[in-house]
Amino acid sequence: MKIGLMLHPHRGVESVFREAQEADAQGYDSVWVGDHLTYPKAEARPNGPLDSLTLMTAIGAITSRVRLAWGVLNPTFRRPLVTAKMLASLDHITKGRVICAVGAGSNAAEHYAYDMPWLADHGQRTAYGREVVRLWKQVWTHPAPEVINFDGDFIHAKGLTFNPQPYQ
DSSP states (O other): OOOEEEOOGGGOHHHHHHHHHHHHHHTOSEEEEOOOSOOOGGGOBTTBOOOHHHHHHHHHHHOSSOEEEESOBOTTSSOHHHHHHHHHHHHHHTTSOEEOOBOOOOOHHHHHHTTOOOOOSHHHHHHHHHHHHHHHHHHHHSOTTSOEEEEOSSOEEEEEOOOOOOOO
16 A cells, blocks of 8 residues: 655645655655645635645655655646646656646636636536546657647647656
């Protein structure tokens, strides 16, 4: 069995760094953060939320063995191919420590607050997430100089070359 620890970024950067380093030293298998852009108004805090990909990059730099994961990464927050690049880069930099857990998103207000499209139908959000994962798998397993063409219901890419390939 593998054991992970959910970190508490809302406690501040120094605190979450200490938590991650202690988890690394104590033998936890992974550390996890949520992927949110804002808290509900009633829960607004001055310390966050921090951008989860930026935070995980910093955590990857200050730890040596613990794996880095999201509970869960929301594919609707970022352009899919840019996110693929960010995740592959982080996995490469940390020598294969990224766990990519993906969800469908559930907070319409968070999307509206950041002026991002919201798919109200859960089935459409799930279909979008599946398509994102299919695209990620394609680009991660066909590195440049291979040329990638992808024509989904939501995402299209033509003549794409992709690097770096993830470490794992």
